[in-house]
Amino acid sequence: xxxxxxxxxxxxxxxxxxLQGVALLPPLALSVFERGSGQVVLLAVALVTAVFxxxxxxxxxxxxxxxxxxxxxxxxxxxxxxxxxxxxxxLSLSLGCVLGEHIxxxxxxxxxxxxxxxxxxxxxxxxQVQLEPLSQxxxxxxxxxxxxxxxxxxxxxxVMLGALAVIGGLAFSANPEVDLIALVVPTLFGLVFLTCxxxxxxxxxxxxxxxxxxxxxxISIFSKDVATITSAGIIFGSLTASVFAPLIDHLMVLAHAKxxxxxxxxxxxxx
Amino acid sequence: MLGHTxxxxxxxxxxxDALAQDVVHDRRDAGSAAxxxxxxxxxxxxxxxxxxxxxxxGDIVFTDRKHPEVAFAASxxxxxxxxxxxxxxxxxxxxxxxDSGEQADDSSDSEEFGDPDNxxxxxxxxxxxxxxxxxxxxxxxxxxxxxxxxxxxxxATQASLHAPxxxxxxxxxxxxxxxxVDLLTYLTDGPIYVCQAPQxxxxxxxxxxxxxxxxxxxxxxxxxxxxDQLHPVSLERQVWSIGYQDVAAIGHLFxxxxxxxxxxxxxxGPCSAEPKLIRTCLGAGISQICNGExxxxxxxxxxxxxxxxxxxxxxxxxxxxxxxxITILDAPPEKGFWHWMSRPSAAYGALIPTAALERALAIDVxxxxxxxxxxxxxxxxxxxxxxxxxxxxxxxxxxxLCTSGADYGMLLRDVLDDLAGETV
Numbered sequence: 001x002x003x004x005x006x007x008x009x010x011x012x013x014x015x016x017x018x019l020q021g022v023a024l025l026p027p028l029a030l031s032v033f034e035r036g037s038g039q040v041v042l043l044a045v046a047l048v049t050a051v052f053x054x055x056x057x058x059x060x061x062x063x064x065x066x067x068x069x070x071x072x073x074x075x076x077x078x079x080x081x082x083x084x085x086x087x088x089x090x091l092s093l094s095l096g097c098v099l100g101e102h103i104x105x106x107x108x109x110x111x112x113x114x115x116x117x118x119x120x121x122x123x124x125x126x127x128q129v130q131l132e133p134l135s136q137x138x139x140x141x142x143x144x145x146x147x148x149x150x151x152x153x154x155x156x157x158x159v160m161l162g163a164l165a166v167i168g169g170l171a172f173s174a175n176p177e178v179d180l181i182a183l184v185v186p187t188l189f190g191l192v193f194l195t196c197x198x199x200x201x202x203x204x205x206x207x208x209x210x211x212x213x214x215x216x217x218x219i220s221i222f223s224k225d226v227a228t229i230t231s232a233g234i235i236f237g238s239l240t241a242s243v244f245a246p247l248i249d250h251l252m253v254l255a256h257a258k259x260x261x262x263x264x265x266x267x268x269x270x271x
Numbered sequence: 272m273l274g275h276t277x278x279x280x281x282x283x284x285x286x287x288d289a290l291a292q293d294v295v296h297d298r299r300d301a302g303s304a305a306x307x308x309x310x311x312x313x314x315x316x317x318x319x320x321x322x323x324x325x326x327x328x329g330d331i332v333f334t335d336r337k338h339p340e341v342a343f344a345a346s347x348x349x350x351x352x353x354x355x356x357x358x359x360x361x362x363x364x365x366x367x368x369x370d371s372g373e374q375a376d377d378s379s380d381s382e383e384f385g386d387p388d389n390x391x392x393x394x395x396x397x398x399x400x401x402x403x404x405x406x407x408x409x410x411x412x413x414x415x416x417x418x419x420x421x422x423x424x425x426x427a428t429q430a431s432l433h434a435p436x437x438x439x440x441x442x443x444x445x446x447x448x449x450x451x452v453d454l455l456t457y458l459t460d461g462p463i464y465v466c467q468a469p470q471x472x473x474x475x476x477x478x479x480x481x482x483x484x485x486x487x488x489x490x491x492x493x494x495x496x497x498x499d500q501l502h503p504v505s506l507e508r509q510v511w512s513i514g515y516q517d518v519a520a521i522g523h524l525f526x527x528x529x530x531x532x533x534x535x536x537x538x539x540g541p542c543s544a545e546p547k548l549i550r551t552c553l554g555a556g557i558s559q560i561c562n563g564e565x566x567x568x569x570x571x572x573x574x575x576x577x578x579x580x581x582x583x584x585x586x587x588x589x590x591x592x593x594x595x596x597i598t599i600l601d602a603p604p605e606k607g608f609w610h611w612m613s614r615p616s617a618a619y620g621a622l623i624p625t626a627a628l629e630r631a632l633a634i635d636v637x638x639x640x641x642x643x644x645x646x647x648x649x650x651x652x653x654x655x656x657x658x659x660x661x662x663x664x665x666x667x668x669x670x671x672l673c674t675s676g677a678d679y680g681m682l683l684r685d686v687l688d689d690l691a692g693e694t695v
Contacts, residue, residue, distance in 0.1 A: 013623060107623075153625055203628075256637055
């Protein structure tokens with residue numbers, strides 16, 4: 001059932017960003033509330049940086065200006081540690097926005113998530129940076145947003161289920177005692193806003209299952225061990241999986257064409 | 272008789288009140304009727320009349336210059352008011368207006384229809400202007416006069432509660448509909464599929480005439496969905512589709528000798544004063560028909576009059592040849608938050624492959640790869656993906672859902688024209 005056309009008949013890219021922004025509000029509010037003024041400063045730096053690049057590219061390319069960068073800034077601000085020097089955030093976010101989004105022509109024209117690029121560049125360039133695991137309350141605050149994005153048909157439940165199944169399955173096989181809820185809930189934020197990002201995920205039905213399974217596998221591999229999923233694991237896992245998304249889609253298209261041909265032959269007994 | 276298929280994919284039906292199906296209001300006040308390029312794309316007419324000529328109902332107004340056998344008949348008695356050409360002398364619009372003079376009789380004559388087994392049915396349908404009622408699949412064009420389809424699909428489904436119900440429309444025409452369906456068997460060696468709602472029995476079935484039952488989302492009312500389920504097409508295997516009202520009119524012609532120009536249409540939509548069924552002529556002027564049917568809401572200054580339903584229809588001054596609905600919508604917002612939220616209209620935006628697109632097509636084609644192939648005009652990729660099964664109305668849901676604002680119907684038509692050109 002598609003709910004979106006009833007709610008928003010013709011949603012533009014701006015509308016997609018707006019819905020994503022609404023879904024980001026509760027986890028952002030909780031993380032600011034928990035971590036205090038240091039977080040506020042980082043959020044402000046992230047917003048200024050992202051909007052700055054939006055403005056620069058809108059004026060150079062003479063496009064209509066949208067606030068797409070805000071969602072990238074918020075995702076990054078929630079995931080980075082509050083002790084991070086502001087210039088490191090500004091630098092990596094600039095690279096993420098420009099390389100992940102603007103050089104392709106803006107939101108939706110690229111094939112990777114700018115937030116995942118920004119965070120992985122941050123972790124690779126400044127190895128001393130350690131991402132803090134998300135608190136249980138921030139993770140729970142993500143849930144309303146998850147529901148909103150699933151119901152409006154922006155993100156695919158298949159990707160999410162596939163990734164969660166692999167993460168849970170691997171953790172369970174390594175240690176049957178593992179607390180699956182405590183393992184899975186903190187990964188929700190990263191899964192929804194990095195792995196399930198519609199721009200970077202696979203775009204065919206069966207491709208989404210495969211992409212979700214692959215992302216889950218890579219997230220488990222990139223984490224410390226399969227029983228403790230880290231934010232860094234989610235970031236690198238999502239980024240690597242999204243590199244494979246176009247290939248997965250291409251294979252699905254080939255398989256579908258083959259199936260169509262077989263079906264056509266099956267329906268053609270006398271001709 | 273074939274089984275019942277419930278179509279679950281496609282856009283959900285809109286939530287407005289269903290219309291009262293029990294009464295059909297006769298509207299004889301359509302002041303004008305027209306043949307439009309939107310229905311007959313690329314058709315170059317060879318005219319039988321000139322502006323100011325008086326025509327009777329059923330008179331041949333023009334024929335296709337490429338296939339002179341294919342004739343187009345007037346649906347209204349009056350004078351030819353204007354003839355406009357588009358690029359390369361294609362038809363843009365031919366308008367017939369009712370004049371004040373006495374209503375002439377229709378052009379009935381008690382001619383013999385010829386031996387049905389020896390192409391008599393085909394010749395009569397061509398000569399009396401019924402050939403344009405058929406559309407080929409692939410390509411969605413009027414068939415060539417000598418072509419033989421692998422099957423014919425009669426679309427007698429009701430796409431949504433806002434469309435006329437075939438059981439109501441055919442209530443007093445069952446005999447004519449049956450006659451029409453039987454006549455279709457002379458045009459093909461293959462089966463005739465009568466696609467209808469599960470509760471209806473509109474005609475008797477036989478070895479050649481098969482019943483197929485469809486229900487579900489509005490996409491269950493599209494011929495493309497029926498064809499994809501029952502008889503997938505390819506370049507070598509062409510089928511035809513035709514609407515049930517046209518079939519009944521064909522039956523009427525062969526039973527009485529009269530050209531039946533009237534069809535039942537529904538008027539519905541959020542801005543319609545009172546959703547209802549009306550009977551008027553093919554191609555009737557929408558503004559005259561909708562006089563007094565519109566209520567303006569939300570402080571807007573105008574409403575949009577659509578020929579067709581809210582998803583597949585378009586704004587038009589006259590009812591489209593293949594449409595059965597008139598939909599009255601709010602005019603889109605011109606400024607403010609909702610205007611900013613909606614898609615850019617000038618330049619194409621990005622295509623964000625959201626999960627909602629996955630279920631947008633009721634036909635077995637991958638939506639996002641198809642949209643990508645269409646938006647770059649890659650005919651070979653689109654053909655591989657199965658675009659031959661589609662016409663504009665099938666991909667209207669993609670246009671509605673996509674963030675880019677691209678008109679996939681138009682893009683599909685370009686690709687289909689390209690593919691058709693290669694096979695001719």
